Amino acid sequence: MNSIKQILAGLVMTGCSLGLSAQQHNFSHEYIVPTDPLVKEKLAQWQDLKFGLFMHWGIYSQWGVVESWSICPEDEGWTVRRGPYSATYDGYKKAYEGLQKTFNPVQFDPAKWARAAKDAGMKYVVFTTKHHDGFSMFDTRQTDYRITSPNTPFSSNPKANIAKEVFEVFRKDEFMIGAYFSKPDWHDPNYWWPYFPPKDRNTNYDPKKHPEKWDAFKQFTHRQIDELMTDYGRVDILWLDGGWVRPYHTIDTSISWQRTIPYEQDIDMRTVAAAGRAKQPGLLVVDRTVGGEFENYVTPEQTIPPGVLDYPWESCITMGTSWSYVPGDRYKPAQEIIGMLLKIVSRGGSLLLNIGPSPEGDFDPDAYARLAEIGDWMKVNGEAIYGTVPLAPHEKDGLFFLQSKDGQRDFIFLAGDDKGVVNLPEKIVLPGYELPAGAKLVCLADKRARIKAESSGGNTTLVLPRGLRARKDLRYAVSFAVSR
Structure with a gap:
């Protein structure tokens, strides 16, 4: 043989x-x-x-x-x-x-x-x-x-x-x-x-x-x-x-x-x-x-x-x-x-x-x-990721939307480029997504970062602080959690 x-x-x-x-x-x-x-x-x-x-x-x-x-x-x-x-x-x-x-x-x-x-x-x-x-x-x-x-x-x-x-x-x-x-x-x-x-x-x-x-x-x-x-x-x-x-x-x-x-x-x-x-x-x-x-x-x-x-x-x-x-x-x-x-x-x-x-x-x-x-x-x-269900609009403009099964938390991911690098802009527009009243918003990669948000016309705009945007270690996708 x-x-x-x-x-x-x-x-x-x-x-x-x-x-x-x-x-x-x-x-x-x-x-x-x-x-x-x-x-x-x-x-x-x-x-x-x-x-x-x-x-x-x-x-x-x-x-x-x-x-x-x-x-x-x-x-x-x-x-x-x-x-x-x-x-x-x-x-x-x-x-x-x-x-x-x-x-x-x-x-x-x-x-x-x-x-x-x-x-x-x-x-x-x-x-x-x-x-x-x-x-x-x-x-x-x-x-x-x-x-x-x-x-x-x-x-x-x-x-x-x-x-x-x-x-x-x-x-x-x-x-x-x-x-x-x-x-x-x-x-x-x-x-x-x-x-x-x-x-x-x-x-x-x-x-x-x-x-x-x-x-x-x-x-x-x-x-x-x-x-x-x-x-x-x-x-x-x-x-x-x-x-x-x-x-x-x-x-x-x-x-x-x-x-x-x-x-x-x-x-x-x-x-x-x-x-x-x-x-x-x-x-x-x-x-x-x-x-x-x-x-x-x-x-x-x-x-x-x-x-x-x-x-x-x-x-x-x-x-x-x-x-x-x-x-x-x-x-x-x-x-x-x-x-x-x-x-x-x-x-x-x-x-x-x-x-x-x-x-x-x-x-x-x-x-x-x-x-x-x-x-x-x-x-x-x-x-x-774990224990989530789809959330409209699901996927749009490099964004992915998920929700906890109990409906108490929403998760939004911003995907990186084709090399896996995430360059955070000053503002992120979430099309077709309205922020719940009184919601608390955090970035899971930096939970201390203070993120501002405003909703109008059925969309939400996130305003990201300079310190978060300056980070160079963010890879693949960055997630934001919205708690009711």
């Missing part, structure tokens, strides 16, 4: 030109409000958190390639095979699955991740327990294609049950815990049946013609999810990916990738949700892109909705160019990430920011640097 360095040279020298993050998923607009009181309570708690950490991690990190998709036999930009094994599909898939035998992330230290995420102001985590390739990052008893198998070198490590280690450490730091789980499993012989070659991302046989195969796969899926709900402590979110595994009647033919779904692929979400909530009361279930009662919040991917949505949502967005680890990846600057956070929160959503750990089990130093920069800003401005 070629060395990892040789493989990387063939696979990732072109960096983001591989189209690693090209695929985007549409999100459903058919939202159904949960009726379970515990689910409603947890959903309200989650909506207050606003900022979370996503981690895509698996054996694919060794090659620095897109997670799972290079073994999918579709002619798409994000499924392109490169490197010494790419000449034939079968040879490539065999080599890819052989990565289990070399996966040994000895630098894995989830406490380091949790500290960095907490310092950045993140409040929940979603970790990939299993992606579409079927490799389980937890101690499942359903397959040997797992991190704790004797076939995986890391299995002898005391922290071998990676998902459990991640959940326990982040839970101690008071994060909400989310388990990402792929509904399709391209390794399981009852999903991609070896009798037929795989044709695309879907199951390669008609479940109606071979119901015994599909039932076996469905039971395999239920057992794996049950393990996660049973043996891994408190789990708050079951984040289900692979939206082509769905009841046929839910397909939206106006969406190109859904038009290609050839079969009914129903895994019985009613049973999944009920069984999960029997062991994890109030569990949020996110059957993403499917809509209906088992998508408790929606998840636009790599995009931000154009305006306020009237149902719970999060944008899941990569810090780099890829969901999974890529050597030398370009990470978004802090001002871009904070700008996304403000745009998302002012529209009523949450930001789930993804970082892909390396094959050794750590983040890139640039990712840690971004988290630290974001954290410095959140320590000053976080009170204007």
Whole structure:
């Protein structure tokens, strides 16, 4: 077998030109409000958190390639095979699955991740327990294609049950815990049946013609999810990916990738949700892109909705160019990430920011640097982010408007320039916003600064003192709090 360095040279020298993050998923607009009181309570708690950490991690990190998709036999930009094994599909898939035998992330230290995420102001985590390739990052008893198998070198490590280690450490730091789980499993012989070659991302046989195969796969899926709900402590979110595994009647033919779904692929979400909530009361279930009662919040991917949505949502967005680890990846600057956070929160959503750990089990130093920069800003401005709701006019002229849930405080952010520098003018006009009578106004970056304000014609003008305007250390966005 070629060395990892040789493989990387063939696979990732072109960096983001591989189209690693090209695929985007549409999100459903058919939202159904949960009726379970515990689910409603947890959903309200989650909506207050606003900022979370996503981690895509698996054996694919060794090659620095897109997670799972290079073994999918579709002619798409994000499924392109490169490197010494790419000449034939079968040879490539065999080599890819052989990565289990070399996966040994000895630098894995989830406490380091949790500290960095907490310092950045993140409040929940979603970790990939299993992606579409079927490799389980937890101690499942359903397959040997797992991190704790004797076939995986890391299995002898005391922290071998990676998902459990991640959940326990982040839970101690008071994060909400989310388990990402792929509904399709391209390794399981009852999903991609070896009798037929795989044709695309879907199951390669008609479940109606071979119901015994599909039932076996469905039971395999239920057992794996049950393990996660049973043996891994408190789990708050079951984040289900692979939206082509769905009841046929839910397909939206106006969406190109859904038009290609050839079969009914129903895994019985009613049973999944009920069984999960029997062991994890109030569990949020996110059957993403499917809509209906088992998508408790929606998840636009790599995009931000154009305006306020009237149902719970999060944008899941990569810090780099890829969901999974890529050597030398370009990470978004802090001002871009904070700008996304403000745009998302002012529209009523949450930001789930993804970082892909390396094959050794750590983040890139640039990712840690971004988290630290974001954290410095959140320590000053976080009170204007958490537990807020949108406030009209929401976003205008570089300003973002939010309000506390109890309506007692308004928050207005002035965004910095494209380098993250905030140059405060003498006056700031807040269009479409009138200052409440008797309100108290402070700048969160300098609560001693005396700010004058006057409202007329439906607008408010802030007059900033010279000392505040003279500050050169203001970065990314400056927030003002209006207390009634």
